Amino acid sequence: MRKKWRSNQLKVNIYAWLLLLPSFIFLFLFTYLPIFQTLSLSFYRADLSIAEPIFTGLENFRLLMEDKVFWKVMTNNAIFALGTIPLSVGIGLIMALMVNRAIRGIGWVRTFFFYPVVIPMIAIANIWLFIYTPSYGLINQVLGFLQLPDINWLGSTSTVMIAMIIMVVWKEAGFFMIFYLAGLQNISKELSESAKIDGASSLMIFRKITFPLLMPTTLFVLIIAVTNSFKLVDHLVIMTQGGPNNASNLLLYYIYETAFSYWDQGYAATLTVVLLVMMLVFAVWQFFGLDRKIHYS
Amino acid sequence: MKKIVSLLSIIAFVSMFMLMACSSESATGTESNSDSTDQTDNNNTDTDNQEADANEPEEIIEIDWYYPIAVGGPLTQVIEKMADDFHADFPNIKVNPIYTGSYDETMTRTQTAVQGNNAPELAVLLSTELYTLLDMDAIIPLDELIEDNGGEEFINDFFPAFLENAQTGGSTYGIPFQRSxxxxxxxxxxxxxxxxxxxxxxxxxxxxxxxxxxxxxxxxxxxxxxxxxxxxxxxxxxxxxxxxxxxxxxxxxxxxxxxxxxxxxxxxxxxxxxxxxxxxxxxxxxxxxxxxxxxxxxxxxxxxxxxxxxxxxxxxxxxxxxxxxxxxxxxxxxxxxxxGGGNFYIFKDVPEEKQQAAWEFVKWVSEPERAAQWSIDTGYVAVRESAYETELMAAYVEDFPQAxxxxxxxxxxxxxxxxxxxxxxxxxxxxxxxxxxxxxxxxxxxxxxxxxxxxxxxxxxx
Missing domain, CATH: 3.40.190.10 (Periplasmic binding protein-like II)
Known part of the structure; x- marks a missing residue:
């Protein structure tokens, strides 16, 4: 009897593994293999000044420590993440709460909120380039109307990062709104209704019922937001090319420059390893740290 | 047990199918190239005799041409037409123009292709990429080809300022095309x-x-x-x-x-x-x-x-x-x-008759009339002095002296x-x-x- 059960169990397991096999093949070919290759390349010197890559051990990582541009892009990325994540997630939640009700024309409002999400980043960058243009750009026209001095948003080291953050928040918030909206629709109305009968204020309902029940969504949105803050660099190509003097440069764009403009494959691999390790740390923290504090109903 | 066997075969079938799909996907990128290598093999028998090739359409030499677009206007059509016109003049050579984005993207794509032993025959890249391409060991010197086709007289017709970025160490590696x-x-x-x-x-x-x-x-x-x-x-x-x-x-x-x-x-x-x-x-x-x-x-x-x-x-x-x-x-x-702007480069790891065919195209495009037309279509400076002596260019400059x-x-x-x-x-x-x-x-x-x-x-x- 026991034997039969075991063989059944085995069958089920084989069945499962076989079903997973095709995905594993792809995951291995297109995710893990490149990661291992990048890892091994990061120990080589491979640039245009030599014909064949030379093994140099940790030399690339030592160069990294001394590379001023690397530390600049890391700082920028931290500012970019801190500027975009709380704001875009917060605004996304507020927008979701606003449109999560049955009134006429709400479909239109949702569409308008969501619309920046569907435009490609390159198109957005081109539009915002002209919004930020000195003299006749939209923002500076408004400033001019208010008799305020003209600001060269993208041309000055002090404003370029703020300009980027505003644009990305505008694009991202609608995306997060959709997730929150789905989360809100899953919360049973009876909970808030009974709380209302007990005399709870709407702020209380939000703090004690809605927000805790939205935590799984928030975790998911946070993961997306963090990865996006490292992934979104398309706008740099159009708007500033990382300038002025690296004031808007981000890690991924620096990797791109190193790999495809300097053709320094070894160093680019080293930078990629840094990015990978950082993303891994975030993912582990979010899944194993934050996840425990969340109640899944 | 029977179930497992049938399941196994299904899965084997599915994963094979997916692998095939995947490999055919990666093959599309190289399709034209593998095609052309086949043709090269055929061609090896009578390569030098281009006249004979012209009568046998299956002997057509195909070359890939990577080109970027860096100025406004419907230039893709102009380029496609250029390739068609060339094919009409040289029925044994077919140029496949491949639009590869901006200059940077074209360089990235070329580099990837070169590393994958899949280099295009011809590409327009920034004139300033000369040393990078040489360090990659990707391009060939054009001296012999120039020697066989007008030599000094041909190359000296190009404006010296444009040739500066095309020559180093006594050799010419690029032919000016879209320059500013x-x-x-x-x-x-x-x-x-x-x-x-x-x-x-x-x-x-x-x-x-x-x-x-x-x-x-x-x-x-x-x-x-x-x-x-x-x-x-x-x-x-x-x-x-x-x-x-x-x-x-x-x-x-x-x-x-x-x-x-x-x-x-x-x-x-x-x-x-x-x-x-x-x-x-x-x-x-x-x-x-x-x-x-x-x-x-x-x-x-x-x-x-x-x-x-x-x-x-x-x-x-x-x-x-x-x-x-x-x-x-x-x-x-x-x-x-x-x-500023871009030059033609011919690549190293391709068969010689294809390099020859690519050169044939470069020479054809650089003819004064065509250089003049390209300048008028784009706003780039015509790359040869004799292009400005053509009636076409003379009329254009008369009408628009700023040019x-x-x-x-x-x-x-x-x-x-x-x-x-x-x-x-x-x-x-x-x-x-x-x-x-x-x-x-x-x-x-x-x-x-x-x-x-x-x-x-x-x-x-x-």
Whole structure:
């Protein structure tokens, strides 16, 4: 009897593994293999000044420590993440709460909120380039109307990062709104209704019922937001090319420059390893740290 | 058990199918190439006899041509037509033009293809990629091909300024195709208003400052309504700066691409002029000025003069609601401008008859009539002197004399900054120029830092 059960169990397991096999093949070919290759390349010197890559051990990582541009892009990325994540997630939640009700024309409002999400980043960058243009750009026209001095948003080291953050928040918030909206629709109305009968204020309902029940969504949105803050660099190509003097440069764009403009494959691999390790740390923290504090109903 | 067997076979089937799908996907990219290698094998029997090939359509030699588009307009159609016309003239060669995005994207794609032993036969890449392509061991010298096809007479018809970036160590590696220089565009109506001669732009730096001061307009509150001049400083400020360096003495690099001359007193003076225009004379906006918006600023009459590429001539001609003039970049010790744009390169790891076929196409495209037509279609400078002697070009220049300014300036033009490790050297000079423009460093510090950085980058080559 026991034997039969075991063989059944085995069958089920084989069945499962076989079903997973095709995905594993792809995951291995297109995710893990490149990661291992990048890892091994990061120990080589491979640039245009030599014909064949030379093994140099940790030399690339030592160069990294001394590379001023690397530390600049890391700082920028931290500012970019801190500027975009709380704001875009917060605004996304507020927008979701606003449109999560049955009134006429709400479909239109949702569409308008969501619309920046569907435009490609390159198109957005081109539009915002002209919004930020000195003299006749939209923002500076408004400033001019208010008799305020003209600001060269993208041309000055002090404003370029703020300009980027505003644009990305505008694009991202609608995306997060959709997730929150789905989360809100899953919360049973009876909970808030009974709380209302007990005399709870709407702020209380939000703090004690809605927000805790939205935590799984928030975790998911946070993961997306963090990865996006490292992934979104398309706008740099159009708007500033990382300038002025690296004031808007981000890690991924620096990797791109190193790999495809300097053709320094070894160093680019080293930078990629840094990015990978950082993303891994975030993912582990979010899944194993934050996840425990969340109640899944 | 039976179940498991059948399941196993299903899964094996599915994964095989997926693998096939995946491999065929990766094959589409190389399809034309594997096709053409097959044909090459066939061709090996009677390669030299092209006449015989012409009668047998299956013997067609196919070549891939990667090309970027860097200026506005429906150029893809122009290029496709070029390939068709060529096929009509040479039925045994078929050119497959492959649009590969911007110059940078084209370079990335070419590099990937070369690394995958799948190089195109022909590509148009920036003239400044010469040393990079040589360091990658990707391209062939064209000397023998030139020798067989007109030799000196053929190659010397190209403007020397364009050839500078195509030749090194006594060999020619590129044939100029879509080339540009920087010129000064000015608003003639604004000139008249300010009491300046609308028929000629400022000729030297002193006049530049004087004109710009007269042309700058402010409203009652002291806010500037129209700037005197704009020099773009985003993205690749080294290119603009090179013009000023040339006007004040010499080019920024040596002929062999192993040395740069950034921190000369002449260059410090040139960079100081940029800062003075913005901070002392208040005739140019402060901080970094975006390359892409400068032509719009000019068209919107927010600035009376701009420095920009000749590639924008057609755009400005079509959109400016006022009369505008084009002149040389104002000189100082002399006139000067860097060249820019792309050359043809022929690649190494392809069969010889394909290199020959690619050369046939390059030669055909460079014929004076076609070079003239390409210049008119795009706004690029026609690359050969004889192109300007064609009726087509003569009529165009007659009607639109601004188009000839870039050609006339070529006499004073020099190669665009191009060295080994080009990308890194650009970064060194660009970052430091911007640091000076935004006031983080003085011109002396910025150019000294750029020099030290570039020396370090170039050390392995010296």
């Amino acid at each position: 220089t920087i010129v000064l565009y000015y608003n003639k109506e604004a000139f008249e208003e300010a009491g300046l001669d609308p028929e000629k732009g400022p000729e030297n730096w002193d006049e530049l400052v004087a004109y710009a001061e007269k042309l700058t307009q402010t409203d009652g509150n002291g806010n500037v309504e129209r700037w005197g001049v704009e020099i773009p400083t985003s993205g690749f400020p080294y290119w603009l700066f090179q013009g000023f360096a040339l006007q004040n003495g010499k080019n920024l690099m040596s002929d062999d691409g192993k040395e740069v001359y950034f921190d000369t007193p002449e260059n410090v003076e040139a960079l100081q002029l940029w800062l003075d225009l913005a901070h002392e004379y208040n005739v140019m906006p402060q901080d970094v000025i975006d390359w892409a918006t400068v032509p719009s600023d000019f068209i919107e009459e927010k600035t009376a003069m701009i420095y920009h590429t000749t590639g924008n001539l057609t755009n400005i001609r079509n959109n400016a609601g006022f009369e505008f003039g084009v002149s040389f970049m104002p000189g100082n010790k002399q006139y000067g401008s860097p060249t 000839a300014v870039a050609r006339d300036q070529l006499e004073f033009a020099s190669a665009e900054l191009s060295t080994h490790q080009n990308g890194r050297v650009y970064k060194a000079i660009n970052d430091n120029l911007q640091a000076a423009v935004v006031g983080q460093k003085t011109p002396e510090e910025a150019l000294k830092d750029a020099q030290e950085e570039a020396d370090r980058i170039l050390a392995p080559f010296n």
